[in-house]
Amino acid sequence: MIDPTVRAAERVELLAAETSEGAQELKRRADTRSDELGREVGAVLRVQGLNVDPDSVDYDRRDDETMIINMGPSHPSTHGVLRLMLELDGEFVLRTKPVIGYLHTGMEKTAEELSYVQGATNVTRMDYLSPVINELSYSMAVEKLLGIEVPERAVWIRMMMSELNRISSHLVWMATNGMDLGSTSMMIYGLRERELILAFFEKTAGLRMNLNYVRPGGVAADLPDGWQDDIQVICDTIYERSFEYDQLLTGQPIFRQRLIGVAPITAEEALALSLTGPLLRSTGVAWDLRRSMPYLAYDQVEFDVIVGTYGDNFDRYAIRLNEIRESVRIVRQCLDMMPSGDYRSQDPKVTPPPRARIGESMEALIHHFKLFTEGFHVPVGEVYSAVESPRGEIGCYIVSDGGPKPYRLHVRGPSFVNLQAVSLLMRGGSMSDTITVISTIDPVMGEVDR
Amino acid sequence: MTSLSPLAPPGVVTSDGLGADLLCFPTREQYFALVESFKNDGFEMCVDVTAVDYLEHFDRPLPDEVVATRFEVVTNLLSLSKKRRVRIRVQAGNEEPEVDSLFALYPGTEALEREVFDMYGIIFTNHPDLTRILMPEDWEGHPLRKDYGSGRVPIQFKEAPGPR
Structure with missing residues (x-):
């Protein structure tokens, strides 16, 4: 039952307050620690002694050029209640963070x-x-x-x-x-x-x-x-x-x-x-x-x-x-x-x-x-x-x-660990490839969240 | 009990576990350096990080040199080249459990350590993003602790909904 005295703009805020996962979500670049940012863009792995390519990490990109959107948790292609937060530059994915736990039953x-x-x-x-x-x-x-x-x-x-x-x-x-x-x-x-x-x-x-x-x-x-x-x-x-x-x-x-x-x-x-x-x-x-x-x-x-x-x-x-x-x-x-x-x-x-x-x-x-x-x-x-x-x-x-x-x-669930590859695999790809990436990782959310 | 395995550096207590796994019992200070030496020794993968709350079992069987604490972090390393597993059990402390994060060595431990933090409240120093992962962000308590009664909290994941 919608209370007519609450204005639409306030409803959005209330909804955000009720559904937000706070620090678990993908934060803006300016608010993200550099090693976490490095992980999300895959730089941590490259600095691990493999092919170090400083140019591939665009730490300086300004936030107002990009957009953070939610995909899921109830999206038909995420094979369950997987929620992905994507930082998009137009059609291209810059950062991705999976937010999980929606099926956690202890x-x-x-x-x-x-x-x-x-x-x-x-x-x-x-x-x-x-x-x-x-x-x-x-x-x-x-x-x-x-x-x-x-x-x-x-x-x-x-x-x-x-x-x-x-x-x-x-x-x-x-x-x-x-x-x-x-x-x-x-x-x-x-x-x-x-x-x-x-x-x-x-x-x-x-x-x-x-x-x-x-x-x-x-x-x-x-x-x-x-x-x-x-x-x-x-x-x-x-x-x-x-x-x-x-x-x-x-x-x-x-x-x-x-x-x-x-x-x-x-x-x-x-x-x-x-x-x-x-x-x-x-x-x-x-x-x-x-x-x-x-x-x-x-x-x-x-x-x-x-x-x-x-x-x-x-x-x-x-x-x-x-x-x-x-x-x-x-x-x-x-x-x-x-x-x-x-x-x-x-x-x-x-x-x-x-x-x-x-x-x-x-x-x-x-x-x-x-x-x-x-x-x-x-x-x-x-x-x-x-x-x-x-x-x-x-x-x-x-x-x-x-x-x-x-x-x-x-239980060491393979899906839970494999899901960490999402950020790396999606980086630089186009929006439409996110679906194939989730699909080929093949996570089963019952095991991810346990 | 303290057979010095050729795999583990001297000074670290080891023993043989069930199923031919090597067990190591480093102190909190030795932990990171031990894992690093294993990594340099050909253990390419950190398969699993978990923890156990031994609230009721301070008397569990451990080598003599190890001082039992309430929380124990259990790390599983795997060597693909040697086809061997090593299990590292580090005593993490009683009141404010804390160990070093392995993120700098194995980035794949990121989610696993977050899960342990979420479920046990064990702090991993130098972890890039130590937030809850399975429970909601505003959840109180750490569910897998033994003094956290199951069924204690009525199932309501957020505050009562406001007017929409």
């Missing part, structure tokens, strides 16, 4: 109040496009603290599911990236193919997203009957269709012009900014945790680490497209090499007993009751476990004080 605080059994349901909601991989990094951290081994079959199921998840996450990326660049058909195709994988997730874990499938000690359920046929169909379909995307996008002149040579980044800059995943690999650094620091059974399967050369938008596109094919390759090997046996650890302190045992065994009943009321106790210690998510290194740092709940759980 998940790390919540994790301190959930038992280790419940913890997986929490972390799976962080990066909602790659739930399996979040659970994996969490479960591996807990297992390291417990010092338990998971059975061979669980390892391979985990690997297959995380590769399927990588495919589905990259497919969403292909879809939204196509949408951002005006290819609405890609949007539909990407989501159509992802549907195959989500249907398989539903068949296996009961849910399409936020599966809570990988748990400390193994996985929640064995693969469903006839899973081989499903996987075969998924692999064949997606592999074949990845070449249709090639036809649709890769050679398309408008698409190429929007991507090639836009927003390049060097390997030194990427390392200095702690970037991981396709962003780092696009600069030619062949760093993939699956290959470099193998976990699960990645040292037993064959796949290529895709690297780029120029670090531009097109490299990042090509890497993700080819990673879909490599993941299909891994899934096919999982299909052939899937061992038989238990799908979860048989340690009764960690794994709940089978439903049928509860009715006949007092011990099983007690274990079941203890697990789901109190949870299991984890030895004192702290551990960091990292795995390769579709966006980069996702790490889980857990401190245990010996109780049934983590004393501290921290």
